[in-house]
Amino acid sequence: MTATTPAQTQQMDVSKHGLPVTIITGFLGSGKTTLLNHILTNQEGLKTAVLVNEFGEVGIDNDLLITTSEDDTMVELSNGCICCTINNDLMEAVYKVLERSDKIDYLVVETTGLADPLPVALTFLGTELRDLTRLDSIVTVVDSENYSLDLFNSQAAYNQIAYGDIILLNKVDLVDPADADLLEVKLRDIKQDARIIRTTQAQVPLPLILSVGLFESDKYFNESQESHGHDHNHEHEHRHDHHNHENCDHDHGHCEHEHEHDHSSHLEADGFTSISFEREQPLAIRKFQYFLDNQLPASVFRAKGILWFDESPKRHVFHLSGKRFSLEDEEWGDRAHKTQLVLIGQNLDQDKLKAQIENCFCMETAERGKGFSD
Numbered sequence: 317m318t319a320t321t322p323a324q325t326q327q328m329d330v331s332k333h334g335l336p337v338t339i340i341t342g343f344l345g346s347g348k349t350t351l352l353n354h355i356l357t358n359q360e361g362l363k364t365a366v367l368v369n370e371f372g373e374v375g376i377d378n379d380l381l382i383t384t385s386e387d388d389t390m391v392e393l394s395n396g397c398i399c400c401t402i403n404n405d406l407m408e409a410v411y412k413v414l415e416r417s418d419k420i421d422y423l424v425v426e427t428t429g430l431a432d433p434l435p436v437a438l439t440f441l442g443t444e445l446r447d448l449t450r451l452d453s454i455v456t457v458v459d460s461e462n463y464s465l466d467l468f469n470s471q472a473a474y475n476q477i478a479y480g481d482i483i484l485l486n487k488v489d490l491v492d493p494a495d496a497d498l499l500e501v502k503l504r505d506i507k508q509d510a511r512i513i514r515t516t517q518a519q520v521p522l523p524l525i526l527s528v529g530l531f532e533s534d535k536y537f538n539e540s541q542e543s544h545g546h547d548h549n550h551e552h553e554h555r556h557d558h559h560n561h562e563n564c565d566h567d568h569g570h571c572e573h574e575h576e577h578d579h580s581s582h583l584e585a586d587g588f589t590s591i592s593f594e595r596e597q598p599l600a601i602r603k604f605q606y607f608l609d610n611q612l613p614a615s616v617f618r619a620k621g622i623l624w625f626d627e628s629p630k631r632h633v634f635h636l637s638g639k640r641f642s643l644e645d646e647e648w649g650d651r652a653h654k655t656q657l658v659l660i661g662q663n664l665d666q667d668k669l670k671a672q673i674e675n676c677f678c679m680e681t682a683e684r685g686k687g688f689s690d
């Protein structure tokens with residue numbers, strides 16, 4: 317940047333203090349959006365900007381986030397592939413936040429459940445953002461019921477723990493305290509000095525996780541240089557400043573263009589793919605139920621959706637994490653009726669799953685919205 321614009325003057329004001337940043341990471345369905353909603357509803361006067369990166373083509377988190385006061389919250393979404401694009405997309409999104417005419421007090425970044433937090437942290441540490449922001453901490457949300465590194469077999473899942481300054485052992489309502497104790501021991505094996513806090517619905521007193529100054533950038537940088545070969549060249553290697561997304565194959569949430577860095581820690585190597593649907597068409601409830609009960613393979617680890625059932629007048633928010641699913645209903649209000657669904661899993665038979673879900677859609681009938689009873 318050569319010339320100084322009014323926006324940059326504003327940006328420099330922020331830079332004096334460095335905008336505090338918390339990164340929320342954690343595996344698929346662990347409770348990151350739940351935590352974000354908790355932060356947004358309890359932030360008490362702080363102007364918090366939120367950046368969300370999603371895996372899958374259909375962005376659903378946007379609809380799942382509570383925005384309490386329009387003026388106080390800024391939510392930016394990006395669903396580029398995380399391994400190569402986050403750096404650039406994220407940087408641009410952070411600059412947008414910094415350039416806002418009204419001052420933002422805090423920035424929270426939610427990574428996708430499949431992201432290795434390292435490149436996200438390095439975006440703040442290894443670029444010019446280093447002078448404009450202050451990485452406060454990395455908060456890792458863990459699903460106590462579903463957590464299993466063996467099951468995930470994912471380097472990203474491991475790194476989420478390894479780089480977590482604070483680990484929220486979430487969903488403790490679903491496990492015995494003794495199992496939570498065992499899990500805590502396993503987590504300490506990976507990250508000895510993490511601050512581990514047990515939560516239900518990510519309800520944690522905010523002073524325990526925000527503005528805690530737990531992030532030690534020197535230690536982090538040294539560790540990352542040694543164990544990942546991501547050294548000072550990282551910024552250079554990951555910059556795709558004029559990256560053209562039209563050339564990307566986002567089918568699997570992943571860019572196909574060439575770049576040099578090591579992919580072994582990223583999602584493609586972990587075999588995760590996603591399937592997304594967005595339709596202005598309803599689902600037939602019984603067909604969808606049949607799909608859930610009889611067809612959905614265990615390899616689908618996570619699903620979420622806003623579902624429109626032909627038989628129901630309500631808008632249904634659907635979540636599946638591991639084997640557990642929930643369906644909550646709410647009013648459509650003035651929102652257009654549509655069905656959005658994302659399934660994420662390892663080594664999915666995409667064609668088969670797509671056909672099975674396809675089969676659940678129906679035409680709107682005269683029975684529309686009459687309820688589920690016969």
Ligand SMILES: Nc1nc2c(ncn2[C@@H]2O[C@H](COP(=O)(O)OP(=O)(O)OP(=O)(O)O)[C@@H](O)[C@H]2O)c(=O)[nH]1
Binds near residue numbers: 344457486488635642
């Ligand atoms: N029983 C129980 N359910 C929870 C708890 N925290 C979150 N959930 C539910 O778990 C599901 C996933 O929560 P999210 O907050 O969307 O998880 P996430 O980490 O943002 O998910 P991704 O962005 O897809 O990775 C939702 O149905 C939540 O309501 C908890 O402490 N206990």
